[in-house]
Amino acid sequence: MAAPVTETFRKIAARGGTLSKNDWGNNDFLGVTAKVYKPHSVIGRQDDDNVEIFIVKSGWAILYHGLPDGERQIIDTPLTGDIVGFRSVDGPRLASLASVTELTVYEISSRELVEAILSEGHLGNKIVRSLARLNAILAEHLMNTGRRNAMSRTAHFLLELEERLSMVGLSAHGRYECPLTQCDLADILGMTTVHVNRTLGELRKADLVSFKGGHVQVINRKKLVEIAGFDNEYLR
Amino acid sequence: MAAPVTETFRKIAARGGTLSKNDWGNNDFLGVTAKVYKPHSVIGRQDDDNVEIFIVKSGWAILYHGLPDGERQIIDTPLTGDIVGFRSVDGPRLASLASVTELTVYEISSRELVEAILSEGHLGNKIVRSLARLNAILAEHLMNTGRRNAMSRTAHFLLELEERLSMVGLSAHGRYECPLTQCDLADILGMTTVHVNRTLGELRKADLVSFKGGHVQVINRKKLVEIAGFDNEYLR
DNA sequence: CGTTGCCTTGACCATACTCAACGACTGTGG
DNA sequence: CCACAGTCGTTGAGTATGGTCAAGGCAACG
Numbered sequence A, B: 001m002a003a004p005v006t007e008t009f010r011k012i013a014a015r016g017g018t019l020s021k022n023d024w025g026n027n028d029f030l031g032v033t034a035k036v037y038k039p040h041s042v043i044g045r046q047d048d049d050n051v052e053i054f055i056v057k058s059g060w061a062i063l064y065h066g067l068p069d070g071e072r073q074i075i076d077t078p079l080t081g082d083i084v085g086f087r088s089v090d091g092p093r094l095a096s097l098a099s100v101t102e103l104t105v106y107e108i109s110s111r112e113l114v115e116a117i118l119s120e121g122h123l124g125n126k127i128v129r130s131l132a133r134l135n136a137i138l139a140e141h142l143m144n145t146g147r148r149n150a151m152s153r154t155a156h157f158l159l160e161l162e163e164r165l166s167m168v169g170l171s172a173h174g175r176y177e178c179p180l181t182q183c184d185l186a187d188i189l190g191m192t193t194v195h196v197n198r199t200l201g202e203l204r205k206a207d208l209v210s211f212k213g214g215h216v217q218v219i220n221r222k223k224l225v226e227i228a229g230f231d232n233e234y235l236r
Numbered sequence C: 001c002g003t004t005g006c007c008t009t010g011a012c013c014a015t016a017c018t019c020a021a022c023g024a025c026t027g028t029g030g
Numbered sequence D: 001c002c003a004c005a006g007t008c009g010t011t012g013a014g015t016a017t018g019g020t021c022a023a024g025g026c027a028a029c030g
Helices: A006-014 A110-119 A121-147 A150-167 A182-189 A193-205 A221-228 B006-014 B110-119 B121-147 B150-167 B182-189 B193-205 B221-228
Strands: A034-037 A042-044 A052-058 A061-066 A072-076 A096-099 A103-109 A175-177 A209-212 A215-218 B034-037 B042-044 B052-058 B061-066 B072-076 B096-099 B103-109 B175-177 B209-212 B215-218
Touching: A042 A052, A061 A182, A072 A121, A072 A182, A072 B121, A121 A150, A121 A182, A121 B072, A121 B121, A150 A175, A150 A182, A150 A193, A150 A209, A150 A215, A150 A221, A182 A193, A193 A209, B042 B052, B061 B182, B072 B121, B072 B182, B121 B150, B121 B182, B150 B175, B150 B182, B150 B193, B150 B209, B150 B215, B150 B221, B182 B193, B193 B209
Parallel strands: none
Antiparallel strands: A034 A103, A042 A096, A052 A103, A061 A072, A061 A096, A175 A215, A209 A215, B034 B103, B042 B096, B052 B103, B061 B072, B061 B096, B175 B215, B209 B215
C-alpha cells in the first residue's frame, strides 16, 4: 500500500531501524528492526495467515494479486516510506508482496500495531491518512484502466511515479530510475507486454517520455500531462 | 466509500439519527442528524472544499469521478452502513457523491470526526477497518477492469453486490433489487452501455444471472462464481 | 399523445490481444 | 574466451473483443 509515514517513519529511520515505545504509545516496547531482501524475493504471500505490516525503508516493491488462471494484477508499487498490508489485520492476506530491487523494510506484527493505534490517537490519524491516500491512488488507477486508452494510461502512470518519487527525493527534473520491466508495467496497467512496448515506443517517438534501460525521462511534460489527464491532487 | 460501521452505526441508527458524545469521545457533543435526499441528487461535488463525511443509512448512492472529457468512472457504490468520503479530511474532494434512489445519510464535518478519532481509539480502529475494506474492494475492481473480460467483470460485480447486500439484510436467495441503470453499470465496469446490455443478455441467455427491471436473480451460482473468478474473502 | 429515459439490436470499426520470431544484453560454465 | 541459456525488449501479421454510430421499441409521465 502506499502512503508516506512522514514523522513516524522518519523517527524510525533516524533511530536506525528500531521503534521505541514513544512512537507507539506508553504500554509496549515493540522492537522492530529493518530487514533486507534480495531482488525478486517474495516477502508476504497471498492467502498467508502470518499477518504483518511492512514499512518500506528503501527499494522497489510490488503488491500483486494472482488469479487462478495465472494472470496477475499489480495493485500497487510501494515506494520509500509507504505502508503495506494493513488490510491483513485479520484474516488471510489478499495480495502478495515481492521485492523488485533490493528492498529494506520494517516488519511489524499487526497485533502490536493495532494495539498501538488504539492507544495512540496521533498515530491512528497517520494510518488513517495513509489508507485514505492509498484509496485515492487505487481509485485513480481504476479510472486509468477503466476509462483511458493505452497511451493515456501509460503516461499517467509514469507521471504518478515521478510525482511519488520526487516526494521522497528520488526524482528531479522529470528524471528517475525505474527498475520495473515492461512485463511489470503490463500487469500494473492491465495490458499485455507487447502493447506496453508499442505504447512506450510511441511515447518516445512523440518526444513525450522516454523509458529505456530502467531510466525514465519526461521530455514534454505539458503535453504528457494533457494526454494523461493527470492531476496530482490525489497524491497529496 | 464502503465499509460497515457496525456497532457505531447501529448506535446512531437506534437513537434515531443523533450522535451522542459517548460515541465520539468525551469532549464534544456532535449533533449529527440524518438527512434525506431525493433520487439523483448530488450530495457532495468533486473539488468542493466543504469537506464532510457521510454514513449511509439507507438507499443507493454512487461515488464517481468525472474526467475532463465528460467520461465518468464510478469508484464505489456505497450501501447501507458504508462510510463515504474520508479522503477529504483535508483538501478538495476527489470524487462526487450522488444518490441513485432516495438516500438517507448522516453528514459529519470532518474536523469533528478527526478530533473524535484522535480521542477515541476504539472508533479509530473502526475507521481504519472501513478504509482497509474499501481498499480491498477497490483492488478487486482494479483486477476486474484490468484482467477480466466483459462477462467475468459483470458477473463479478453482480456477485459482489449480492454479497454486500446480504450482509445488511437486503438480499436473500440470490435475489435483490438494484436501481442502477445499464449506463451506471457501464461506468462502474469501465465498458459502454451497449456492451453492458449485450453482456447482460448473454448472462441471461446462459441461465447464469438475470438483471431485468431493477431486479437481480442469481440463477446458476456455481457456474457464475466460476466464470467471475469470485472469492468473497475481500469483503470480510 | 408527445416527450423523456432506458433498453435493445444491427452494422461497422479500432484498439488492443495473440502468436511467433528475432535481437540485445547478461551471466555462467566449459 | 567463447558458447549457451535466460531475460527482456522489439517487431510483424492476423484476430477478437469491445467500441462507435445509428435507429427503433417500450414504459412512465406530463
